Amino acid sequence: MSGEPALMSLTAVAKAISGKRLSSREATQSCLDRIAKWQPKLNAFMAIEAEEALKAADSADAALAKGGAKGPLHGVPLAHKDMYYDKGKVVTCGSKIRKDFVATTTATALQRLKDAGTVRLGSLQMVEFAFGPTGHNPHYGAVRNPWSTDHVTGGSSSGSGSAVAARLTFAALGSDTGGSIRMPAHFCGVTGLKTTVGRISRAGAMPLSWSLDTVGPLARTVEDCALLTGLMAGADPEDPTASLLPVPDYMAAAKQPIRGLKIGVPTAFYVDDLDPEVARVLDETVATLKKEGAEIVKVELPDQRQLTAACQLVLATEAASLHKRWMIERPQDYGAQVLMRLQNGLAIPAVTYLEAMRWRGPALAAYLAAVEATDAVIAPVAPMPAPTIVESDVGNSLEAEAVIQRITRFTRPVNYLGLPSLAFPAGFTGSGLPVGMQIVGRSFDEAMLIRIGAAFQRATDFHRRVPVLP
Numbered sequence: 001m002s003g004e005p006a007l008m009s010l011t012a013v014a015k016a017i018s019g020k021r022l023s024s025r026e027a028t029q030s031c032l033d034r035i036a037k038w039q040p041k042l043n044a045f046m047a048i049e050a051e052e053a054l055k056a057a058d059s060a061d062a063a064l065a066k067g068g069a070k071g072p073l074h075g076v077p078l079a080h081k082d083m084y085y086d087k088g089k090v091v092t093c094g095s096k097i098r099k100d101f102v103a104t105t106t107a108t109a110l111q112r113l114k115d116a117g118t119v120r121l122g123s124l125q126m127v128e129f130a131f132g133p134t135g136h137n138p139h140y141g142a143v144r145n146p147w148s149t150d151h152v153t154g155g156s157s158s159g160s161g162s163a164v165a166a167r168l169t170f171a172a173l174g175s176d177t178g179g180s181i182r183m184p185a186h187f188c189g190v191t192g193l194k195t196t197v198g199r200i201s202r203a204g205a206m207p208l209s210w211s212l213d214t215v216g217p218l219a220r221t222v223e224d225c226a227l228l229t230g231l232m233a234g235a236d237p238e239d240p241t242a243s244l245l246p247v248p249d250y251m252a253a254a255k256q257p258i259r260g261l262k263i264g265v266p267t268a269f270y271v272d273d274l275d276p277e278v279a280r281v282l283d284e285t286v287a288t289l290k291k292e293g294a295e296i297v298k299v300e301l302p303d304q305r306q307l308t309a310a311c312q313l314v315l316a317t318e319a320a321s322l323h324k325r326w327m328i329e330r331p332q333d334y335g336a337q338v339l340m341r342l343q344n345g346l347a348i349p350a351v352t353y354l355e356a357m358r359w360r361g362p363a364l365a366a367y368l369a370a371v372e373a374t375d376a377v378i379a380p381v382a383p384m385p386a387p388t389i390v391e392s393d394v395g396n397s398l399e400a401e402a403v404i405q406r407i408t409r410f411t412r413p414v415n416y417l418g419l420p421s422l423a424f425p426a427g428f429t430g431s432g433l434p435v436g437m438q439i440v441g442r443s444f445d446e447a448m449l450i451r452i453g454a455a456f457q458r459a460t461d462f463h464r465r466v467p468v469l470p
Helices: 010-018 024-042 050-065 108-115 159-164 182-188 222-232 277-293 304-329 338-347 350-358 360-370 400-408 410-416 448-458
Strands: 047-049 077-081 119-124 171-175 191-194 215-219 263-265 295-301 376-380 421-428 434-438
Touching: 010 050, 010 222, 024 050, 024 077, 024 119, 024 159, 024 171, 024 338, 047 159, 047 215, 050 119, 050 421, 077 360, 108 171, 108 222, 119 159, 159 171, 159 182, 159 215, 171 222, 171 421, 182 191, 182 421, 182 434, 191 222, 191 448, 215 222, 215 376, 263 277, 277 295, 277 376, 277 421, 277 434, 304 338, 304 350, 304 360, 338 400, 350 360, 360 410, 376 448, 421 448, 434 448
Parallel strands: 077 119, 077 171, 263 295, 263 376
Antiparallel strands: 047 119, 171 215, 191 215, 191 421, 376 434, 421 434
């Protein structure tokens, strides 16, 4: 096959391998070649397993030659956020505390992708314990944005966003507790799906906040995310919170037109205090969706600032409870910012936490009533493009929480309500930084988000643009 295989989409490379127009070794070697060039610039990988990956690719090719295709991703090389347990592998969770932790089980989501035939390239960098929105990591260094290496990737799925954008892996698992899939998708110019709480099993994934955590993919296209979500979603005896609802045909949803759908644009909050270039991209995205046949309507949402604050309360409290023992026994092994934020969680009264939890039901009902006349809502992922690494390296300073809150204020309401949201590249700034938008839907209606996002990508080429090696 002509061209560089690593530049293909996940769905395209999977079809090429299954059709024997491309070997798994060729696809894997193409990714490894790009990793060798880009990793020194990006710091996206935690571990690179080149020799093992090529052996697995050869085995995949041999099995396919004998008619033994394992699944729809047979022979496709992938790397994932270093918080998904993989039996026998070191899983650091981006931390010093777990730098030598060897998993004894494999995460359900990861196992389902393995069962579909994937090849492991290694593991991807992340923010320490997935607790931070920028991509900084005091133990392993910041991950860098391939569009401009002086800028952040977004977090906490920093390596996933950077590696997918640079075409080092065809896709990657991320996690989203307060925006950790959508933020890297926005800052790095890739597509990411934050699923409904319970849509994909969390068994074997490092926990941060048990009532907010979600598993989801980052990939080049909406169609890629549809394929991955369909493979991972569904009930799991290892995770009692995983939904028993049937899994829709997401790939079919990606092919449906959007003519006649009603897409809401918020009248406040998500359109307030935007960077001018983000505001421009929002307007252009709305215009494209309208051109594709969607009806654009204004929606007045309940006060989203309250949702952001409530999400922070829940996240801080649950994270602190999970880390209490280590904070007592090994405080020196945390980065300064993560330790500060975890300690802040210990100071939240139980009554305050319980009130925030109790309010989720009424808050969701109020939100759904406000968007009743729409099929989905469009909004920016963040009010600004990616800041630089230097200007966002605030550690545990007095302004740290304000910086974090500004970056995540458009993502946290969705997490608090447990709703799905699809982030996708929607434009670029004048200086060449990606700008993403998110489509927010109803619980377990990822298919609607995929339908809308795929239609947008059929009409635009932002997702096809590739950064150039600096």
